[in-house]
Amino acid sequence: MSPTPVEFDPDFIAEHSASDQQIYLAETKSKEPMASVLANNPEIYFVPPQRKSDWGKWEFKPGAYYDTTIGSKHSHWRDVDLPQPSRDIHQLRRDLLRWGYCKVADALSAEQIATMRERVLQQAEGERLAGIAQRTPSGQNINCCVNKGRCFELFIEQHPSIAQGGPLVEQLVTEALGPGWICTSLIAAISLRGGVPQALHQDQSNALDSRSPMTVNVLTPITDVDETTGGTLLIPGSHTVLSEAVREGKPVGKLPPAINLDAKAGTMVITDGRLLHGTGINHTDQPRIVMLNGMQKSWMRQQENWMLSVRSEVLERASAKLLHRMGYQATTGTQTNEGHGFGAQGLVDEVAGALVAFRLAADRGEYERVGELSSESSDQELNAAFTLRDVVGTARQGGVSAPVGIGNKGIR
Numbered sequence: 001m002s003p004t005p006v007e008f009d010p011d012f013i014a015e016h017s018a019s020d021q022q023i024y025l026a027e028t029k030s031k032e033p034m035a036s037v038l039a040n041n042p043e044i045y046f047v048p049p050q051r052k053s054d055w056g057k058w059e060f061k062p063g064a065y066y067d068t069t070i071g072s073k074h075s076h077w078r079d080v081d082l083p084q085p086s087r088d089i090h091q092l093r094r095d096l097l098r099w100g101y102c103k104v105a106d107a108l109s110a111e112q113i114a115t116m117r118e119r120v121l122q123q124a125e126g127e128r129l130a131g132i133a134q135r136t137p138s139g140q141n142i143n144c145c146v147n148k149g150r151c152f153e154l155f156i157e158q159h160p161s162i163a164q165g166g167p168l169v170e171q172l173v174t175e176a177l178g179p180g181w182i183c184t185s186l187i188a189a190i191s192l193r194g195g196v197p198q199a200l201h202q203d204q205s206n207a208l209d210s211r212s213p214m215t216v217n218v219l220t221p222i223t224d225v226d227e228t229t230g231g232t233l234l235i236p237g238s239h240t241v242l243s244e245a246v247r248e249g250k251p252v253g254k255l256p257p258a259i260n261l262d263a264k265a266g267t268m269v270i271t272d273g274r275l276l277h278g279t280g281i282n283h284t285d286q287p288r289i290v291m292l293n294g295m296q297k298s299w300m301r302q303q304e305n306w307m308l309s310v311r312s313e314v315l316e317r318a319s320a321k322l323l324h325r326m327g328y329q330a331t332t333g334t335q336t337n338e339g340h341g342f343g344a345q346g347l348v349d350e351v352a353g354a355l356v357a358f359r360l361a362a363d364r365g366e367y368e369r370v371g372e373l374s375s376e377s378s379d380q381e382l383n384a385a386f387t388l389r390d391v392v393g394t395a396r397q398g399g400v401s402a403p404v405g406i407g408n409k410g411i412r
């Protein structure tokens with residue numbers, strides 16, 4: 001055996017990879033913009049959770065980012081034209097651009113709110129009784145809601161039957177992210193008395209120098225939120241301050257103070273993924289519920305692993321739109337399955353990139369993957385009922401279900 005060239009030796013590589021020799025190091029190792037945000041805004045520092053006994057005491061850390069109030073009561077913000085609940089698409093656009101969030105008024109009707117609230121509270125209780133409640137420092141989260149009620153399936157689609165304002169929200173999300181966006185997760189976030197606030201953060205990766213958001217989070221309170229019930233903490237306009245600092249390679253200076261979001265149940269609050277925000281403190285005995293429904297560019301990894309986690313019953317009845325939103329439509333560059341999806345554009349109901357048949361075959365225990373083949377392979381190996389044959393056969397027939405076994409001919 002010939003010796004391996006020395007240039008491939010890990011020690012040799014390390015010797016020739018000093019910090020000043022590496023490419024793109026300043027960008028890939030940068031802690032900005034949060035490093036300068038924290039350095040120049042010490043009140044934003046998150047105190048570690050072992051001090052939980054101190055949360056909820058207003059006098060604990062005066063000036064702390066979470067010790068705040070709603071915009072209209074805040075001395076810094078009360079005379080500023082912050083976003084108000086609206087159904088005026090032009091106003092909503094202006095708010096989202098300028099402040100990094102906008103409030104779509106009455107996006108859920110009273111009946112739709114009641115449906116969602118009932119299901120969330122029932123599920124939360126069920127998960128507690130089952131001993132699998134997912135506790136958070138703020139209270140309890142219900143993850144992967146899509147498996148836990150028909151209303152959530154429809155909610156991810158922003159279907160008017162569960163969110164009457166869905167079409168308006170979708171238009172704004174499409175303008176923010178461009179066509180083809182998908183959903184990252186749907187979580188019900190429940191804040192309870194005694195819970196701690198969340199550190200202020202950006203949902204979208206910090207160091208991205210983007211002129212428009214890569215992610216958008218649609219926050220839907222289904223209980224009223226304000227300064228007492230744990231309204232989301234946010235710094236209006238921080239999305240542009242932080243992204244401009246990154247673009248110009250400069251530190252972030254002094255930021256304006258955080259406020260609590262105030263919104264009635266049923267408002268859909270669209271937030272830019274670059275906005276600094278975090279969960280507020282619930283000072284009441286009533287659970288505070290906000291649905292967190294993030295949207296993103298289709299090429300980013302999603303928060304929820306829908307490929308594995310969605311129940312087969314849900315997949316079988318899912319609309320083409322819901323499947324697309326969960327990432328079940330491949331594009332050439334994303335999520336191709338054994339090569340199926342090359343050439344696809346990631347459109348709703350596009351057979352050339354449809355993936356759900358693979359998952360359902362796996363669920364039935366019938367997913368036959370293509371493994372090692374060669375000129376020595378037997379006829380039986382070459383004629384195996386590869387799932388890929390069925391899926392590609394279906395796609396070639398324009399999406400009509402292929403008879404079992406189509407294309408099972410060997411290729412010899």
Ligand SMILES: [Fe+2]
Binds near residue numbers: 202203278
């Ligand atoms: Fe967040």
